[in-house]
Amino acid sequence: MTEETPGFEEQPDVPSGATSDDAEPQTATPSAEGAAAPDGDAAAQLTGLTAQLDQARMALTERTADLQRLQAEFQNYRRRIERDRIAVREIAIANLLTELLPVLDDIGRARDHGELVGGFKSVAESLETVAAKMGLQQFGKEGEPFDPTIHEALMHSYAPDVTETTCVAILQPGYRFGERTIRPARVAVAEPQPGAQPVKAEEPAEAADDKESGGPDEG
Numbered sequence: 001m002t003e004e005t006p007g008f009e010e011q012p013d014v015p016s017g018a019t020s021d022d023a024e025p026q027t028a029t030p031s032a033e034g035a036a037a038p039d040g041d042a043a044a045q046l047t048g049l050t051a052q053l054d055q056a057r058m059a060l061t062e063r064t065a066d067l068q069r070l071q072a073e074f075q076n077y078r079r080r081i082e083r084d085r086i087a088v089r090e091i092a093i094a095n096l097l098t099e100l101l102p103v104l105d106d107i108g109r110a111r112d113h114g115e116l117v118g119g120f121k122s123v124a125e126s127l128e129t130v131a132a133k134m135g136l137q138q139f140g141k142e143g144e145p146f147d148p149t150i151h152e153a154l155m156h157s158y159a160p161d162v163t164e165t166t167c168v169a170i171l172q173p174g175y176r177f178g179e180r181t182i183r184p185a186r187v188a189v190a191e192p193q194p195g196a197q198p199v200k201a202e203e204p205a206e207a208a209d210d211k212e213s214g215g216p217d218e219g
Helices: 032-112 118-133 205-213
Strands: 136-139 151-159 166-172 174-177 180-183 185-192
Touching: 032 118, 032 174, 032 180, 118 136, 151 166
Parallel strands: 151 185
Antiparallel strands: 136 174, 166 185, 174 180
């Protein structure tokens, strides 16, 4: 059994001729390529994020355009529905008023013959008031020029005192609802006599005297 000498510690084997500094482990120094690697990764990440941002912006632009198109289509749909609703309402009212025209004709004939009296008069006037509130308008007067778009000629004659085709009698009044003609006015028309000269307006007597005397006295 050997005795260990106190204070003696085993030292690692050091080659001859080497210093103590050579025995210490050396710390590895990072190379230049290793230092540049993190910068390259950051640039790649930035490029990827930029591409994603561009894609997001493009998608947002497309979705915004789709939304605007859908909104415009919806507004057009609403306007079309409202226009159709008004048209259907006008057609329904026009059909109702058309059915009431014979009753209004009877009321007019009764008024012309003096038979619109008593309770019948009140009912007739109430009906005419309601029809007027719904937009029914009566037209057709004697003496107005004949218009084939709103008049229907049932009788024809010649007259020396007219200068154009004229409504000389209203056989049945016409009715319109808004811009829609429900029934044309049925009239008797007169035309000027064939070969008749147009009637000239008579000149004042003073002007005729001036012409005969050669003009107004001077001085």
